[in-house]
Amino acid sequence: MAIKTDHKTFKGGVHPPYNKEMASSQPIKAAPVPAEVIIPLSQHIGAPNEVLVSPGDKVTVGQKIGGSEAFVSAAVHSSVAGTVKSITEITGFTGAMVKAVIIESAPEQPEFEKKAGADLDAVTGDRVREIAREAGLVGMGGAAFPTHVKLAPPQDKAIDTVIINACECEPFLTCDHRLMLERASDLVSGVKLLMKAVGAKSGIVGIEANKMDAVDEVRKAAEGEPGVSVEVLEVKYPEGAEKMLIYALTGRKVPPGKLPSEVSCLVQNAGTALALYEAAAWGKPLYERVLTITGPGIKQPCNLLAKIGTPISTLVDFCGGFRGEAGKLILGGPMTGWAQKDASAPIVKGTSGVLVLTADAIDVGIEQECVRCGKCVDACPMFLLPNFIVQYTKREEWDKAEMSGALDCFECGCCSFVCPAYIPHVSYAREAKAEIAALRKR
Ligand code: SF4
Ligand code: SF4
Structure with missing residues (x-):
């Protein structure tokens, strides 16, 4: 149902049924460590990675297993402690064949050792970019563009505003909502690091009006932080799309074919800001993420912290399995997600959710001639x-x-x-x- 407000927004867009209530009240919990993880070597937009391990190698949690000298790339790290079983081609979530490292998980999984004592106030902007690169950070809203590249805009494009896309405008998904409720202070620290990296004076967290509890939490966390603010946006799809969000929050229009830096803005997803905080404060690479497992075809919808490379089937089983006649399995949300043939593909850095629709929840109209309705x-x-x-x-x-x-x-x-x-x-x-x-x- 559309929520009419006077909040900031853009022209156009639609109001699909949001269905967020299935998972929004479910606190984030840890998903099980699978018997083996399937980690695609390249999970980003840009140059492919070289494999850095061989079958039989022992690996630790957070160890770099794929990397590239190319600037537009993002390293990948092991999400488990274990033994490399093979390096092989798999069918990725897009349907294309991708090279992946298969790692057998060790029976004992030691906790990742967090680095202590990092002084985030003293860290330089250059160092923030290095940290983002070392940690293999990418846009976690789905685009998977390497974060360190975004943090290095052309020299003639000064950035004055960092915008955090915390809209989560895709129906069903609730992982960013939960992150804001449970990790607001760390999220704000991530926003400050992003501002430092590009020299921006302003950092705006944009949240849709259907998440007012998150607005309250992030506002509380941002109190007394110079330049950091929270803005409430109308509930409308695609409010979180870069150009729409920039316009809604600043009134600036990104020209066709140009990037946000053209209008002095940088946009990052809420999950990415949090991952940057974890990388800078704890030395933690991006080897796990929070995602939503939901939909009418899932028995227990929830929000999980899952290891990158976990097969979808493991997460579905953990959530009680399929309910009813499964109609469609989608990685991501219903508007921009990727339909899956089965549940064998692994989740990757850009996977914000697993959505299962039942057969009766799918509108399967047959394509007809345009009736020129406009x-x-x-x-x-x-x-x-x-x-x-x-x-x-x-x-x-x-x-x-x-x-x-x-x-x-x-x-x-x-x-x-x-x-x-x-x-x-x-x-x-x-x-x-x-x-x-x-x-x-x-
Ligand atoms: S899919 Fe493309 S053409 Fe269709 S509404 Fe979105 S931007 Fe416009
Ligand atoms: S029927 Fe034609 S004009 Fe109407 S929405 Fe579809 S494509 Fe657009």
């Missing part, structure tokens, strides 16, 4: 013409698809959500983008 145009937060992108893609008129905005589509799915003709606009937009990119290369 709903997709009204819903598009990028002010594109989704209906035209579809038509031109069908006709393979790539120049016209580009003129209709195909390259600016960030695949939020608002257009498909409102379309009475069940047109899968995102699939068409993806096809158009791939064809336009291929044409440019020729």
Whole structure:
């Protein structure tokens, strides 16, 4: 149900059923350590990693097992103590084959030894970037872009505002909500580190109005912290998308094809800010994360702290297993998540949730002809013409698809959500983008 407010927002977007109540009251608990973890060597946007271990090697929790000299990359670390069983190709959550390190977990799992005594006030901005790189931090809202790269904007683009995306605007997901309730003070420390890394005077935590308890907690934690504030946003999808969030909070418009640094902003997800705090204060690499296991097809929806590389099936079993006739398994939320054929894929750094829909909860309309209602145009937060992108893609008129905005589509799915003709606009937009990119290369 839509929640009408006077809170900050953007034009366009949709109000899908949020279904957050299934898991939002469930405190974060530790998931079991699986018998073996499957850790993809590259879990980020950028250059692939080289494997740094061999079969038979003993590894410890937090040990680096994959890395690259390339700047746009993010190292991967072992999430368990154990023995490397093999290095092999697996089908990743996108369906593409990826190289992964399989590690057999040791019977005893020692706690990660937290480094003590770090003086976060004394740490320099350069050091924060190094810490982010060493810890293999990436955007944990799903994009998985290496954090240290974002923290190094072009020299001519001064950043004055760090924005924390704590909207969690995807239906069903509640892990960021729980992090704010349970780790608000650490989150604010992470915001301060991000501000220091880019020299920003202002840090704004943007939270949707359906999480007022989190607003209270983070406001309390930010009291007396110069420049750190909390803003309440309207409950609307995709409020947490970078360009929408920047506009809602600052009134600045990121030009098409440009990055947030163009308007002096840096956007990071709440989970990433917290992971940065843990890396700086404890020396902890990103080898585990909080995610939500939820949906009508899960017996006990909850929020779990799980090891990267844990198979989805282990987490589903821990939550009591499937309920009813499983209809669809999605890694992430229903709007931008990745449908899975089965529960064998491992969770990765960018996995914010596992959603299980029952067969009766899925609206399986068959694609029909466009009825020219214009709903997709009204819903598009990028002010594109989704209906035209579809038509031109069908006709393979790539120049016209580009003129209709195909390259600016960030695949939020608002257009498909409102379309009475069940047109899968995102699939068409993806096809158009791939064809336009291929044409440019020729
Ligand atoms: S065209 Fe792209 S950006 Fe616009 S609503 Fe559709 S998916 Fe979102
Ligand atoms: S919402 Fe669907 S039916 Fe309506 S104009 Fe857009 S594509 Fe056509």
